Amino acid sequence: xxxxxxxxxxxxxxxxxxxxxxxxxxxxxxxxxxxxxxxxxxxxxxxxxxxxxxxxxxxxxxxxxxxxxxxxxxxxxxxxxxxxxxxxxxxxxxxxxxxxxxxxxxxxxxxxxxxxxxxxxxxxxxxxxxxxxxxxxxxxxxxxxxxxxxxxxxxxxxxxxxxxxxxxxxxxxxxxxxxxxxxxxxxxxxxxxxxxxxxxxxxxxxxxxxxxxxxxxxxxxxxxxxxxxxxxxxxxxxxxxxxxxxxxxxxxxxxxxxxxxxxxxxxxxxxxxxxxxxxxxxxxxxxxxxxxxxxxxxxxxxxxxxxxxxxxxxxxxxxxxxxxxxxxxxxxxxxxxxxxxxxxxxxxxxxxxxxxxxxxxxxxxxxxxxxxxxxxxxxxxxxxxxxxxxxxxxxxxxxxxxxxxxxxxxxxxxxxxxxxxxxxxxxxxxxxxxxxx
Amino acid sequence: xxxxxxxxxxxxxxxxxxxxxxxxxxxxxxxxxxxxxxxxxxxxxxxxxxxxxxxxxxxxxxxxxxxxxxxxxxxxxxxxxxxxxxxxxxxxxxxxxxxxxxxxxxxxxxxxxxxxxxxxxxxxxxxxxxxxxxxxxx
Numbered sequence: 001x002x003x004x005x006x007x008x009x010x011x012x013x014x015x016x017x018x019x020x021x022x023x024x025x026x027x028x029x030x031x032x033x034x035x036x037x038x039x040x041x042x043x044x045x046x047x048x049x050x051x052x053x054x055x056x057x058x059x060x061x062x063x064x065x066x067x068x069x070x071x072x073x074x075x076x077x078x079x080x081x082x083x084x085x086x087x088x089x090x091x092x093x094x095x096x097x098x099x100x101x102x103x104x105x106x107x108x109x110x111x112x113x114x115x116x117x118x119x120x121x122x123x124x125x126x127x128x129x130x131x132x133x134x135x136x137x138x139x140x141x142x143x144x145x146x147x148x149x150x151x152x153x154x155x156x157x158x159x160x161x162x163x164x165x166x167x168x169x170x171x172x173x174x175x176x177x178x179x180x181x182x183x184x185x186x187x188x189x190x191x192x193x194x195x196x197x198x199x200x201x202x203x204x205x206x207x208x209x210x211x212x213x214x215x216x217x218x219x220x221x222x223x224x225x226x227x228x229x230x231x232x233x234x235x236x237x238x239x240x241x242x243x244x245x246x247x248x249x250x251x252x253x254x255x256x257x258x259x260x261x262x263x264x265x266x267x268x269x270x271x272x273x274x275x276x277x278x279x280x281x282x283x284x285x286x287x288x289x290x291x292x293x294x295x296x297x298x299x300x301x302x303x304x305x306x307x308x309x310x311x312x313x314x315x316x317x318x319x320x321x322x323x324x325x326x327x328x329x330x331x332x333x334x335x336x337x338x339x340x341x342x343x344x345x346x347x348x349x350x351x352x353x354x355x356x357x358x359x360x361x362x363x364x365x366x367x368x369x370x371x372x373x374x375x376x377x378x379x380x381x382x383x384x385x386x387x388x389x390x391x392x393x394x395x396x397x398x399x400x401x402x403x404x405x406x407x408x409x410x411x412x413x414x415x416x417x418x419x420x421x422x423x424x425x426x427x428x429x430x431x432x433x434x435x436x437x
Numbered sequence: 438x439x440x441x442x443x444x445x446x447x448x449x450x451x452x453x454x455x456x457x458x459x460x461x462x463x464x465x466x467x468x469x470x471x472x473x474x475x476x477x478x479x480x481x482x483x484x485x486x487x488x489x490x491x492x493x494x495x496x497x498x499x500x501x502x503x504x505x506x507x508x509x510x511x512x513x514x515x516x517x518x519x520x521x522x523x524x525x526x527x528x529x530x531x532x533x534x535x536x537x538x539x540x541x542x543x544x545x546x547x548x549x550x551x552x553x554x555x556x557x558x559x560x561x562x563x564x565x566x567x568x569x570x571x572x573x574x575x
Contacts, residue, residue, distance in 0.1 A: 077553060211549040214453045272457035273545075275464050275538060343546040350517055350547075360520045366546065367539025 012072050012082070014348040014424070016090040020069025021337055022417055023098060027061025028330075028410030034109060036403030043393050046317045053108040055321065059192060060101045060123075062410075063329045064158075066337065067200055068093060068130060071151075073344070074204065075137065079148065084133040096126035104169065116173035120166055127162050131155065146223035150203030153231040157195025160238075164188040187238055194253055195234050197329045198290075199227050202260055204336075205283075209264060212339065213280055214272040222263060229256040250301045254294040261291040278375035282335025285383065289327025296320040319393045327386050334382060334413060335375075341417050342369030345424040352431050359434055364427060369420040378416065381409045441494065441571045442560040448489070449552045452481050456545065463529070463537050475529055479522060486515045489574060497567045507559055514551045518544065 031054045035042055038050030045051075072090050076082050083089065100122030107115035138152050165188050170176035210217045233253035236245055265287050268280055297320060307313035346366055353359045385405045392402040455478035462471035495508040521544045528537035563570065 077550060079557070207553060211553065212546065214450075214457045272454050274457065274461040275541075339546070343543070343550075346543055347547070347550070357516075357520050360517065361524055365536075365539040365543040367535065367542060 011076060011347070012090065013087050014344055016087060017069040017073045017344060018341070018421060019090070019094050020065050020072075021341060022414070022421060023094070024062045024065040024069075024333075024337075025410045025414030025417065027057050027065060027101065029407055029414065030061065030105070031057035032403050032406030032410060034105075035406060036400060039399035039403060042399065043315070043318055043396060045314050046321070049108050049111050051318070053105045055325070056101065056105055056108065058325050058330065059197075060097070060104070063197060063325070063333060065097065065101075066333050067197070068097070070204070070336075070340070071130075071134065071200075073340075074207075075134065075148075075151070079137065081137055083137055085129075089129055089133055093126050093130045096122050096129065100126050107172075113172045113174070116169045117175060120169050120173070120175070123162070124166060127158070131159060146206045146218070146220060147203045149224055150199050150206065150227040153227045154196055154199035154203060157191050157199055157231065157234065160234075161188055161191035161196055164191060190234055190237060190253075193324055193329070194230060194257070198257060198260075199230060201286075201329070201332055202227055202230075205264060208336070209267055209283070213268060213277065213283075215267040215270055218263065218267065222259075226256050226260050229253070247302070250298065254298045257294040258291050261287040261294070276372075278372075278379050279335040279339050281379055282331050282382075285379075285386075286328045286332035286335070289323045289331065289386075293320055293324040293328060296323065315393055319390055322386075322389050322393060326389060331382060331386075334378060337413065337417065338370055338375045338378065339366075341420050342366040345369050345420055345427075349424065349427055349431060352428065352435070354435065356434075359431065363431075364423060369423055370416055374412075374416045374419075378409075378412055381405070381412055385409045439571055439574075440568065441563040441574070442556070444571055444574050445485075445489070445494075445560050446556050448485055449556070452478065452485055452548075455481050456541075456548075460538070460541050463534055463541070466534060468529075468532050471529060475525070479526075482518075482522070486518070491515065493573065494563060494567070494570055497570050498563055501566045507562075511551070511555065511559065514547070518547060518551070521547065 034050050034054045034057065038048070038054075042048055042050040042054065069090075072083060100119050103115045103122060104119035107113055107119060134155065138148070138155060164184050167176065168184055168188060206218050206223050209215055229252050233249040233256070236249035237253075240246060240249070265284065268283055268287075271280065296316070300316065300320060304313070307316060343366060346363060346369065349363050350360060353363070385402070388398060388402045388405055391397070392399045455474065459471055459474035459478050462468075462474050491512060495512070499505055499508060521540060525537060525540050525544065528540055
């Protein structure tokens, strides 16, 4: 391990993660608005422009927005080294990402595909500006153990997913006529959700589940085997044409996801902390969704011919996507945000007190940044929204109600985080005044 | 043979379990058990950070590598944990469940991010630079 340049106090400015965390819920609200406005047709086909707009608001606008913000935070803590570029890089990534997502989504929604010629350079720049400094750190031999092992794969998967997505977008915009790689959509989805999202959640959970919930550790062996299995399966699905090998790859991918889900749930059941913890419930919801989604993906791949009609097959595809995106990724992230935001608020305030112990004692604790009632309601709202989304997908009914519930779900999160951020700002002002006097 | 990493990581987990037991007693409003378990946790944490780290491992590492930023930062974080511990002592004495649980969650997160840095960075560094200290840990 390199020792030169290591610093254990390297945490980025609070504005870095907070700008991503505070933006994400409102992207979710926009997704809900699309659902509400397109209630008649949104679940009619997986190619519906409204559904594509909604999906990208959730995957890029909510999931990736939070994940990028979290990476700026967790990589320095795990490795002891800052991501080069600091606030400037984070601010640029945030602005480019927001502009890129909005032009992509507006392009999908109004089928104004010319807008993709704006979205492509914006999103490309956002991810290049994010990935270049991060890659320069990750390719070095740094600390961080099993988490960094999985995070490296996640970053590669993100790169591939973004590349494939941009190729598709260029096709839509008429900028590129390239049929070099078949199944770009399935691969874009696979690398995005099965690669980037699953691998990053895995990497982060190796640290946070044992530590925050006081459970036994993940076995080091499994912590390496699972991400390797996921990444290798995706590589085989991308580059091998043999149907038998592809079938085996799908099986390995889904079994790795299921095994990860089962191991994590068993660890959470053995948690020593008995204090009611909504984040642990969100983990349960997310992991159960992952296990269900993995089974559904296997059904789709191996029994596609058994669907009675194309309409039912489409419903099944959309339902699987909802369970994976909204049930797994969004749930896990919602749970984590409600722990991370109050903690980072406290941590940064504590540092600004400069060992003035009397001042330290006046800081709000985590339960004051996010009072326990807020996450409890968040969980109820989110569970209800997930169940209603599935009912709406299958029956085609209650879609408007579903849209309204989603607006409340994401707004509740947005307001909870904004409330915590406001309390942070007012306390930071008080501490600064005290330090000056 | 145990390394500094394996011994100290195991000790982190033991402290976590004592912490969880005390927290559970407060959730159940069993204030007598909470007082006993909280004392057990306080003693274990104090032994870990004051005796083992600040008393033995940090000076040993500094003797090999010279005065170091990372150990200074860890000492500072220990001080911040001690402040929270005194606040928790007060909340426990006042049987203020809500305040105790809010502070306990804060201490838990603070300890865990502190442990994350030690387990990923500082202890592996000690395994390399001062491996013989492992035998002296008790």
